[in-house]
Amino acid sequence: MRGGGVRIVLTGAQLTLLLVWLPRWVGTSGLTLERLPTAVGAACLLGAVAGFARSARRSDRQSGRQPGPLSSGAYGPVGFAVLVVLLTAWPVLPSPPVRVAVPLLALVAAITAAGHAELHGEALRQRGRLTGAGVLVVLGLGGLLGFGADAALSSAATPPVGWALLLALASAVTWARPAVPVVLVGVLAVPPLVLGGQAMAAGTTWSAYGKVTERTSLANVTSAVHNGVRLPDMREAREVARDEPARLAAFDLVPGGHPRRVLVLGAGIGNETAFALGRGAEHVDAVEVDPALVRLAGNRHPDHPYADSRVTVHLADPRAYLDRATGRYDLVLVTAAVGRDVLPGTGTPGSSYALTTEAFGQARRLLAPGGTVAVEYDQAAVSSGGGGESRSGRAGRQGSTDSPAARRIATTLAAAFDRPACRVGPADGGRVILAVVGARSATRTCVPLTAEAASAAGTPFTDSGAPLTDDRPALSRHGQPWSGQTAGALALLVVAAAAALGWSRRGTRRSRPAGPDRIVSTDRLTGAALVGSGAAVWVAGLVVTGWAAVRVGPGWPIRSGVPALVLGVSVAVVLLGATVSARRHRPARRDRPVTADPARTATQTAAHLAAGLLLGSCLGYGVPVYGTAAALGTVASLLIAAGVAAAWVRRRTTRRPGGEPNPVRHPRRDIPADRAAWPPTRPTSSSPEPTRGPAPPSPARRPGP
Incomplete structure (x- = not known):
């Protein structure tokens, strides 16, 4: 695994760091908004879908012109710099209404993730000899590296400047141009400089559980602010x-x-x-x-x-x-302080497993x-x-x-x-x-x-509903999985992700050959299987995280270790499936019709996987209210749907519409020159039929002894 494979590992690592750390850091910035970390996390996933979709859309329209310093995904570091400056200056700015602050910060986070995803789309387009299953495995290895880096930084009580430095370094290494532009270097340096100055501020202490700021009044009374919440004075x-x-x-x-x-x-x-x-x-x-x-x-x-x-x-x-x-x-x-805790995974504030x-x-x-x-x-x-x-x-x-x-x-x-x-x-x-x-x-x-x-x-008495349990610990939801406003916002995110995926497919139908040699498209079925699998993995990760948090506590080992374990199992399953399929000489999911663009396929795979994670996060928002049984039922339903879609993919890639075997070839194998070009050209009536001469005589066999 050289060149493109290493860059794909960095792609998975950087996007994992961004998706794991950014919502958590927003919660320590002094904004005590309940939906903000959840909104930022979902917006990052939506941005990843849009970034990979834009990269897939652009993969078959490349020109010889070099993109400018603020194009081809460079707006991701710009958005990250804007977000860091905005959150750092937020305590001294006039506080906007909640309905303005949450969408604004979520929009900036989505732009940040979209830029980074599009920047890494170049690495997926240059994947070398990796197949589709290989891309998924290497992305998973990068995700494991990202979780490991997050756990190491958290255990060392590193300030946010550590994460900012890693993100800036990964962006510089994966930049696809021969040299990183000077403008981009300046943009990448803004978040580490701002967060570094914040980390060195007097009276500020960082730990794996957030930021503690010490304040002393004129009366020499000391107080503290923990993750934006002012604690009582120490008297x-x-x-x-x-x-x-x-x-x-x-x-x-x-x-x-x-x-x-x-x-x-x-x-x-x-x-x-x-x-x-x-x-x-x-x-x-x-x-x-x-x-x-x-x-x-x-x-x-x-x-x-x-x-x-x-x-x-x-x-x-x-x-x-x-x-x-x-x-x-x-x-x-x-x-x-216990009543202000946050449930791991779903980010539900005001809830704790110590109140069940x-x-x-x-x-x-x-x-x-x-x-x-x-x-x-x-x-x-x-x-x-x-x-x-x-x-x-x-x-x-x-x-x-x-x-x-x-x-x-x-x-x-x-x-x-x-x-x-x-x-x-x-x-x-x-x-x-x-x-x-x-x-x-x-x-x-x-x-x-x-x-x-x-x-x-003489006062009214209202029933409060069912008591809290370890299976349903969401105190701040009042027994409701989604409020009307939250349900509308999550539905809008899912619709936006579906629109981005549909937009990335535009133009693919026109590039397929017509006639009896037309190969049946399986992009939609493969995308549905990826979306269902990604959502199932996310919901299953929430269930395992909640189970572990009850027994160990929602600290950094659970926050980073359990998702890494779930991701590792998923990578092992993909690798095992690809190996078994290859040994049985069956067309695996990595095999594509010869008319498929490998670069576009890789970026679309990443986009569908991010869309599945977004769907899983939206469904998982109701896990602390519905309970583990409903969550496992959701996982089973998603896996069954993904399995049905994968079965249809196998059937339609091995059969033509008339029932005859479909000549599916692996892109790395020998392909006739008239079918190897991308995009394939349609035959026209003015094109003369190629003349074929007589078949060359077969070589005579040498007589045996």
């Missing part, structure tokens, strides 16, 4: 107890207000741990997954809670720790007799970005008990503990505490969330 526990006693309401639910053993899930910068120590706790287990927050608390918190001998810090995912913990606690406190019925069942197992489980939920922080939580924000202004998310957490607690949950907090849509109290407390009143209590208080 002494006694000052908070004096000025803001409501922040210690969870400890008042324990009899006497002084729990001896406390478990804090999502400990963050250490405020809740300091509160527990201030209430006289003998031992505190603080669980936090982001080491950057733990380091910040150790350096800047005035009480230094993590340095206390009574505190044990666990760098682990809250759900993974619950499954393996063996201690007994008087209070299990789930902080508001199974997780609360593990918390119940860890409770001491008379113990309490309390869940803090900050409705204002979750609903500030709009999207799916906007309804809870409007309801929260009428009363936080009307919040669909808060009611659903209460329903989940009741299902796990077999008794109603109660609520503590002001009815202003802010931070509330939903708890199951083991013993009656005289320090704090906890209002039961039942129909009888609501009727006695």
Whole structure:
């Protein structure tokens, strides 16, 4: 594998890095918009479809003129530079409405991905001796390389400038011209320079879980911003107890207000741990997954809670720790940071596997007799970005008990503990505490969330639906897989991808010969098989990612390792199928009619594969609501449809319309000169028939002994 094969590997690696890292980085840029990472990821896939389709459209219309520096895919690095500058300056710019900001950033991301895909289309057109199956395998190997690079950068807590440098280097290496233009070099240098300056800013720390920015006020009070969300100020526990006693309401639910053993899930910068120590706790287990927050608390918190001998810090995912913990606690406190988590794969914000019925069942197992489980939920922080939580924000202004998310957490607690949950907090849509109290407390009143209590208080009571489970953990969706606005946007993306694929096919019918030698076209059937296979792989990857995240946690090993595993299995299946087909001497999917353009076929294959991934991402958006059974049914249906299409491809490439065998030849084999040219020419009436002389005599055999 030389030349074109190496460039195809770089193609798969760069596009994988772009599709994996760009939506995640957008989520750390300070924009707390719920649909933004999902919209950017889907827009990148749509851009890849459009870029490969444009490359396929241009493959049979090449001229001797060299393209300019801003054509032939060079607009991809330009779009990436614009996106980096725009997101870096976004906090100081006037904030546009959500309905303007999300489409704008998604459009820029689509242009970025389209340019990179078209830039790499040149590598696919120069694929050398690789067949269609070989192109898929080599692209898959490049994808594995991209996932490996993403995992290495994440594990080393590299700032975004590391990804920007790799993307710029890959664009320069795969540039098809003899030399990279000076203008393009300047454009490629913009993102690393801007992100490098951001990484060196004072008070900014990066980890595998995002960006932490430290801020100090004029009163010498330190606060932090984690992935664009402002965290509470780091103050002494006694000052908070004096000025803001409501922040210690969870400890008042324990009899006497002084729990001896406390478990804090999502400990963050250490405020809740300091509160527990201030209430006289003998031992505190603080669980936090982001080491950057733990380091910040150790350096800047005035009480230094993590340095206390009574505190044990666990760098682990809250759900993974619950499954393996063996201690007994008087209070299990789930902080508001857990309610701001994002489900892996689908990018569903405001949801966590630590808020499901199974997780609360593990918390119940860890409770001491008379113990309490309390869940803090900050409705204002979750609903500030709009999207799916906007309804809870409007309801929260009428009363936080009307919040669909808060009611659903209460329903989940009741299902796990077999008794109603109660609520503590002001009815202003802010931070509330939903708890199951083991013993009656005289320090704090906890209002039961039942129909009888609501009727006695004269307030309406609304059913919140089914409780959250590991199979259906989407809290912010309120039981709906797609809202009307989201469904319309996803449908528009799929229609746009189909239009791009159809546009890339224009002109192919006119180039096929007519008459009895006409070979039946299989492009549409092959494209349908690729689209179905790509969608099935994406949905299956979401199922496996969710299963692994429940047991290990949604960290960078799951975020990069599980998709790489699914991709590796898919590459192995393609390679095995091509090998078996070749050994049986049957026309494999890589074999094409001799009238097919190899360059166009390779780019169209990549376009259909990207369209399948886009369809899978749109279908997978409903997996956290419909559950694993529905997802596996979708995967089976897609694979069956792809198999039927592949079977028709085999049948139609081996038979003519009249039922006679179709002379399918591999492009690398010997082809008559009058059929090897692309595009093939139609015979005209004025063209004279070629004269054929008598057949040459066969050579005489030498007599044997």
